[in-house]
Structure formats: structure tokens, C-alpha cells
Amino acid sequence: MSDRLTNDVVVKVAQLARLDLTSSEIERATEQLGDMLAHFADIDSLDLSSIEPMNQPLPIVNVMRDDVVQPSLDRDEVLAAAPQSEDGRFWVPPILGTEG
Amino acid sequence: MADFSTASEIAAGVRSGQLKAVDVLEQHLATVDARDAEIHAFNHVMADEARQQAAAVDATVAAGDDPGPLAGVPVALKDNMCTRGIPTTCSSKILEGWTPPYDGTVVTRLHESGAVAIGKTNLDEFAMGSSTENSAFGPTRNPLDTNLVPGGSSGGSAAAVAAGFSPLSFGSDTGGSIRQPAALCGVVGVKPTYGRVSRYGLVAFASSLDQIGPFTHTVADAALALQVVCGHDPMDSTSIPDPVPDYSALLDRGVEGMRIGRITDLPAGADPDVAERTEQAFDALAANGATIVDVEVPAFTYGLTAYYIIAPAEASSNLARYDGVRYGLRVDAPDTNAMYSATRAAGFGDEVKRRILLGTYALSAGYYDAYYGKALKIRRLMAQDFAKAYEQADVLLTPASPSVAFPFGTKTADPFSMYLCDTYTIPANLTGEPGMSVPFGTGQDDLPVGVQVLAPALAEPVMLQVAAELERNAPTEGGRS
Numbered sequence: 001m002s003d004r005l006t007n008d009v010v011v012k013v014a015q016l017a018r019l020d021l022t023s024s025e026i027e028r029a030t031e032q033l034g035d036m037l038a039h040f041a042d043i044d045s046l047d048l049s050s051i052e053p054m055n056q057p058l059p060i061v062n063v064m065r066d067d068v069v070q071p072s073l074d075r076d077e078v079l080a081a082a083p084q085s086e087d088g089r090f091w092v093p094p095i096l097g098t099e100g
Numbered sequence: 101m102a103d104f105s106t107a108s109e110i111a112a113g114v115r116s117g118q119l120k121a122v123d124v125l126e127q128h129l130a131t132v133d134a135r136d137a138e139i140h141a142f143n144h145v146m147a148d149e150a151r152q153q154a155a156a157v158d159a160t161v162a163a164g165d166d167p168g169p170l171a172g173v174p175v176a177l178k179d180n181m182c183t184r185g186i187p188t189t190c191s192s193k194i195l196e197g198w199t200p201p202y203d204g205t206v207v208t209r210l211h212e213s214g215a216v217a218i219g220k221t222n223l224d225e226f227a228m229g230s231s232t233e234n235s236a237f238g239p240t241r242n243p244l245d246t247n248l249v250p251g252g253s254s255g256g257s258a259a260a261v262a263a264g265f266s267p268l269s270f271g272s273d274t275g276g277s278i279r280q281p282a283a284l285c286g287v288v289g290v291k292p293t294y295g296r297v298s299r300y301g302l303v304a305f306a307s308s309l310d311q312i313g314p315f316t317h318t319v320a321d322a323a324l325a326l327q328v329v330c331g332h333d334p335m336d337s338t339s340i341p342d343p344v345p346d347y348s349a350l351l352d353r354g355v356e357g358m359r360i361g362r363i364t365d366l367p368a369g370a371d372p373d374v375a376e377r378t379e380q381a382f383d384a385l386a387a388n389g390a391t392i393v394d395v396e397v398p399a400f401t402y403g404l405t406a407y408y409i410i411a412p413a414e415a416s417s418n419l420a421r422y423d424g425v426r427y428g429l430r431v432d433a434p435d436t437n438a439m440y441s442a443t444r445a446a447g448f449g450d451e452v453k454r455r456i457l458l459g460t461y462a463l464s465a466g467y468y469d470a471y472y473g474k475a476l477k478i479r480r481l482m483a484q485d486f487a488k489a490y491e492q493a494d495v496l497l498t499p500a501s502p503s504v505a506f507p508f509g510t511k512t513a514d515p516f517s518m519y520l521c522d523t524y525t526i527p528a529n530l531t532g533e534p535g536m537s538v539p540f541g542t543g544q545d546d547l548p549v550g551v552q553v554l555a556p557a558l559a560e561p562v563m564l565q566v567a568a569e570l571e572r573n574a575p576t577e578g579g580r581s
Contacts, residue, residue, distance in 0.1 A: 009461070010457065013457050013460050013461045013464060014457060015441075016460050016464060017416060017444075017456045017457060017460040018420075018423065018437070018440040018441045018444055019441060019444050019445055019448070019453055019456060019457070020438075020441035020442050020444070020445035021445065021453070025453075029453070029454065029457055032454060032515055033454070033457060033458055033461065035515075035516060036408065036458060036515070036516060039404075039405065039516055040405045040408070040409065040471070042401075042402060042405055043402055043405050043406070043474055043475075043478060046402070046474075046478070048474060048477040048478070048481070051477040051480050051481060052477070052480055053473060053476030053477050053479070053480060054476055054477075054479040054480035054483060055308060055476060056294075056308040056338070056532070057294045057295075057308070057483070057530075057531055057532025057533075057557075058294065058295050058338060058340065058532065060295070060337075060338065060340075063337035063338075065334060073201050073202060074201065077201045078201055078426075081198060081199070081201065081426070081427040082425070082426050082427060083424055083425075083427075083428075083429070083430035084430070090425050090426060092425055092436050092439070093432070093433060093434060093435050093436055093438075093439050094434070094435050094436070095435065095436045096435070
């Protein structure tokens with residue numbers, strides 16, 4: 001991870017993150033993220049091969065509840081918060097796109 | 101500091117009928133009216149709802165019943181805690197105007213304990229920042245000096261207590277977002293053990309690090325507030341099922357015979373005034389019968405790197421939900437992908453975008469092992485190092501913030517300089533252990549210094565015990581009043 005971050009990588013990451021960035025935002029992000037990755041180089045030399053990763057601090061695993069119906073949010077109230085809804089459903093523009 | 105009523109005093113007065121909750125509320129709302137235009141602690145003041153709640157508390161007392169341990173206590177809530185029918189913005193344009201269809205568990209518990217919610221407080225957008233300068237609705241100003249930041253991300257909640265708007269407020273702490281603003285505003289701020297307080301209804305930033313906690317004037321008030329909000333919640337699967345101890349039990353016991361750990365390999369970076377007060381805190385505890393022991397926490401120094409990989413990684417996943425479909429902002433576009441990208445570009449501020457990009461990068465193919473995988477291993481090292489330290493010491497003492505409150509704009513040009521504010525607070529989030537900041541005298545320009553008390557998981561009673569001793573011994577020379 002020593003190579004300096006490039007614009008192309010940031011463009012790809014922005015697409016993955018669904019962020020529509022301008023070219024000047026891409027430039028700035030490339031510079032700032034590059035600086036941060038340089039700071040992160042302090043862990044490069046650590047030998048962590050024998051250490052198990054720790055995802056979260058608790059000893060709790062697989063918390064289940066009984067499979068019984070419980071009260072849930074009111075559908076109309078939830079849909080009222082949506083930018084657009086129709087017939088009890090969220091409304092979105094075409095998923096497959098308008099090209100081709 | 102001005103002499104404000106504490107939550108304990110208000111609750112005792114209201115429960116005994118000597119104080120009316122409606123009068124207490126009106127006093128606090130008047131203070132908000134007089135000064136919040138300047139401070140901007142609040143995104144939204146819930147005056148009407150608060151008046152109804154206060155009247156209900158008084159009616160309960162009049163009927164001979166007990167409204168609960170926080171009877172009539174005005175409380176401010178960070179604006180990332182869901183409140184049914186009340187705007188909850190996370191200080192982001194992407195959630196502007198959204199009103200949640202449910203209350204978070206902490207909100208419900210406070211309501212049931214007789215507390216009166218008076219408003220939603222400003223924060224760095226989605227709790228990402230250390231100064232509230234990242235709020236989409238403008239920064240909060242430090243009530244002690246309005247040219248200075250209040251810290252962050254829970255800057256509005258810290259400022260609300262420091263300004264006398266409410267004797268109690270709640271924030272969330274993912275890397276120091278309660279403890280650092282508490283230090284900068286001269287109030288008490290507690291991050292409990294991860295899982296001790298339900299996160300149901302807390303808008304997620306980094307789910308394995310986030311924890312809700314209180315801001316108060318006194319350690320006793322913090323204990324009172326924790327007693328109300330701590331405990332198991334079936335709505336949060338990361339909630340700890342262990343019984344809740346009496347958090348006030350040890351406050352008056354002193355520190356005779358306790359072992360207070362000094363971390364000899366603590367990362368440098370604390371300003372001289374802060375370092376000096378921290379040294380005096382050790383001295384004060386030693387003078388009261390504690391033993392100071394040197395401990396090593398070698399992984400401490402890698403905390404910043406591990407945190408700024410793990411927290412953005414989790415955030416990049418959590419914030420994927422803001423896509424213009426179910427709530428909040430939508431920017432119209434011909435297809436869904438274009439709609440998502442345009443909505444998120446318009447709705448998120450610079451720091452949030454930066455962290456989403458960083459987190460997405462750290463999780464993406466080819467970089468996962470080098471960054472995210474490695475950060476998770478450092479997290480394990482950190483937990484192991486602290487476990488060893490806690491074999492030798494009951495609690496550890498460090499500065500809460502490397503500096504006292506700083507002027508607006510001084511750290512915004514270089515994001516990493518802002519990240520350094522979290523140097524001493526981050527490890528407790530990575531390990532899930534509790535930590536708190538308690539005011540301990542003043543530093544440069546007579547601004548408050550916060551000392552951080554760190555303790556093992558679920559050892560809040562001992563942490564509060566030591567904090568209470570520091571509170572009793574806080575230096576008064578060089579203070580503002």
C-alpha cells in the first residue's frame with residue numbers, strides 16, 4: 001500500500017459508494033485520502049499474522065428472539081416519510097436505466 | 101462556571117412537590133430564548149411537547165404518585181436520536197424534514213423516568229467531527245467563549261449543559277464524541293461500556309463503536325442519568341443482559357487503596373496545560389490514598405489508524421441506506437442508480453463524503469486485507485493490552501482531549517489535524533470499555549481541562565467513584581469565576 005492513490009481509483013470508489021462527485025471533488029478527495037493513507041502507514045511494519053481479528057467488543061453471538069409476531073411500524077406512517085410512494089409501496093425511477 | 105441547578109436537585113424538588121416541573125421548564129426555556137440564537141446548541145426546540153410533558157409530571161405529583169427519578173428534569177437530545185414525530189436530522193441535509201415513526205429506547209426510558217425533553221441538539225453531520233463545524237446547519241459555539249468550538253461531535257449537547265439550557269443532555273460517542281466536547285465545555289461526559297445502553301433509535305454511524313451517554317454538571321448527576329438509561333433492551337441485539345448495578349453506591353467512598361494506572365507509553369500530543377492538569381489529577385488521587393502504578397499499552401499509539409479505518413468502513417455500509425427511496429432527500433434522475441448518486445452527492449457534506457470514500461476504499465477488493473483486516477487485528481491487540489493493564493490498575497487516567505477549546509477554522513483545512521482530537525478517547529471505543537471526562541481545573545486562557553477516567557468493561561461504578569474524587573479535588577485557582 002505504498003503507491004500513491006490515483007484519481008482513477010477514487011472515481012471507481014465513488015461509483016461503488018454511489019456518490020456523484022465533480023472532477024474538482026475527485027481531485028481534492030484523491031489528495032486528502034492519499035494523505036490519510038500516508039498517516040496509516042504506521043501499521044505497515046506490524047507483524048499481525050498471529051492475531052485474530054476483532055469485529056466487535058462483546059462476547060455475545062447470534063442473539064435470537066422467539067419467532068412470534070410482534071407489533072411493527074405503521075405502514076402508512078412509514079410510507080408518508082418517503083419522497084414518493086404509491087399503492088402502499090415506495091416509488092422509484094426505472095431500475096434498469098434509460099440507456100440502450 | 102455559573103451556578104446552575106443540578107438534575108438531582110431538580111428531580112428531588114419536583115418529586116417532593118417543592119418545585120413545579122412547569123416552572124423549572126419555563127426557566128430553562130427562557131435561558132434558551134435568551135442565548136441560543138448565539139450558541140446554536142439546538143437544531144429544534146420542543147417547547148410545546150415539553151410543556152405538555154412537564155404538566156403531566158406535575159399532575160402525577162399532585163395525584164400522589166412518583167413521576168420517576170428524573171422528575172421534571174429538562175433534557176436535551178443529540179439530533180441523531182430518533183424522536184417520534186419530531187425532526188431528527190443528524191445535522192444533515194439528507195435527513196432534513198424527516199420525522200421518525202418511533203422513539204429510540206433511551207428517549208422512551210427518559211420519558212418514563214419523568215424527564216422533560218426540550219430539544220434536539222446540533223452535531224457534526226452524522227456525528228463525524230470534533231468541533232460541530234461539520235453541521236449542515238452551522239456550528240455550535242462554546243458557551244464559555246463564543247469564538248471557540250464546543251468540541252464534537254456532540255457539541256450541541258455539551259453546550260446545552262454548559263449554557264444552562266438543560267442540566268442533562270445525551271450524546272453519542274463513537275471515538276470520543278461525548279468525552280471531548282465535555283472536556284472543552286467544562287462538563288461531565290460519560291461513554292458507558294459498549295452495549296450497556298440500547299442503541300435502538302440511535303442513527304448508526306459505526307455500529308461496533310457507537311454508544312449513548314450523558315452530559316451533566318456533576319458526577320452524581322451522571323450516575324443518576326446512567327441508572328435510568330442503562331440496561332438490557334430486546335430491541336438491540338448488542339445490548340448487554342447483565343443486571344445494572346447501583347451507579348451512585350461508590351461515589352462517596354473515596355479512593356483509599358485503589359490502584360490508578362499511568363500509561364507510560366501514551367502517545368504524545370497533549371498541550372502542556374492539559375498534561376500539567378492530568379499530572380495534578382494523579383497527585384490528587386495519591387494524596388487521597390490511591391497508589392499510582394505505571395502500566396504499558398503499546399497498541400494505544402495505533403488506535404487512531406485502526407479507528408479511522410474501522411469507523412469509516414462501518415459508516416460506508418451504514419450510510420448506504422440514504423438513497424432517496426424510503427426517507428429524506430431525493431434528487432430526481434432517470435434511473436435508480438443515477439438517483440442514488442445524485443441524492444447522496446447533494447445530501448451529504450464534505451466530511452461525510454470523505455469518510456464514505458475512505459471506508460469504501462478500505463473495504464474494496466485488493467485493499468481489504470491491507471487496511472480493514474489489519475485494523476481489526478490492531479483492535480484485538482488493543483483489547484489484550486488494556487486487559488493486561490487492568491490486571492495492575494483499577495482505572496487508568498489520561499487527558500480527555502489533547503487541548504482546551506480551540507478557535508473556529510483552525511483544524512478544518514487539514515482533516516487529519518481534526519482526527520488527532522480523538523487520540524486519547526478512541527481506544528475505549530475500540531475495546532468497548534467505558535470512559536468519562538471530568539472537569540479538572542483550567543488551562544490556557546482559563547479554559548476548562550477534562551481528565552479522562554478509563555475502566556474495564558462494566559466497571560462504571562468504580563470509574564464514577566474515581567471521577568467523584570477528582571471532582572472533589574478539582575483545582576479552583578485560575579478559574580473564570
